Amino acid sequence: MTVATTAETSGPIDAPIAPPRVVRQRRMRPGLLGLAVLLVALGGLGAAFAVTSVRATGSYLAVARAVPVGTVLAADDLFVVQVAGGQGLAPIPADRVDEVIGKRAAVALAPGTLVAWEQLTDQPLIGPGQQQLSLGLKASEVPARQLHPGDKLLLIGRPARDAEGGGTSTRFEATVIDTATPEDGELVLYLALAERDVPAVVVLAGESRIAVVLKTAA
Known part of the structure; x- marks a missing residue:
């Protein structure tokens, strides 16, 4: 058998060999990494807040x-x-x-x-050591257009006309519990005041010798 050879395959070919290409790894910047972590954290907090709000x-x-x-x-x-x-x-x-x-x-x-x-x-506005009484006032004697439960009043007792030396006025503190307006137009106050003051106020009211002053509105 005859083997034919050609000049193209008669021997090794000397030629430059390209070096392998090295792929460089990209380095993530610290700032971008921190931003990514922050976004993930905010997303988690937002989800948690949404769930809590819905609940x-x-x-x-x-x-x-x-x-x-x-x-x-x-x-x-x-x-x-x-x-x-x-x-x-x-x-x-x-x-x-x-x-x-x-x-x-x-x-x-x-x-x-x-x-x-x-x-x-559940407790009424009457405190320890207090009693409740009612006091009727004409429209001109009411110290404010409207009185509400919890308003603090000052009751001033006027001295009697025949009192010697003009007499002296007396003062009592009271708290409005409720109000009512009967058909005759008179305002009725339901007041809480100290037990010791009740007898004197009843007498003064019966003699129409008491004035009402609004001390503190509720």
């Missing part, structure tokens, strides 16, 4: 109209609102409205605000 959303009781101190709450004084979040709040859930109706306002309640248990009380 806290519910129906709560709010004040429908102004409620003075000492007023017994009725259904018309309340309405239901939807509150999302509620972080740091302790409002009364709407399904407990039956427990709220009939309680007294321990503080003045403003319309549109949420109702909390610490704003309510």
Whole structure:
């Protein structure tokens, strides 16, 4: 067998060999790395806040109209609102409205605000060592256009006309518990005052020798 050779394959070929290409690894800048970590953290906090807010959303009781101190709450004084979040709040859930109706306002309640248990009380405005009495006043004797439960009054007893030397006036502190307006237009005040002052005030009122001053509004 004859083997034919050619000049192209007669021997090794000397030629330059390209070196292998080395791929450089990119280095991440520290600032970009910190930004990425921050974004991830903020995303996690946002998700947690969203979940918490959704869980806290519910129906709560709010004040429908102004409620003075000492007023017994009725259904018309309340309405239901939807509150999302509620972080740091302790409002009364709407399904407990039956427990709220009939309680007294321990503080003045403003319309549109949420109702909390610490704003309510079962106790009357008559404190220890006090008694309640009623006092009728003519329109010209009322110290303000409206008196509300919790208002602090100063009752001033005028001396009798025949008192020797003109006499001296006496003063008594009282708190408004409630008010009423009979058909005759006279304003009736239901007051709480110290037991020791009740006999003197009754006598002064019976003789129409008492003036009423509004000391502090509730």
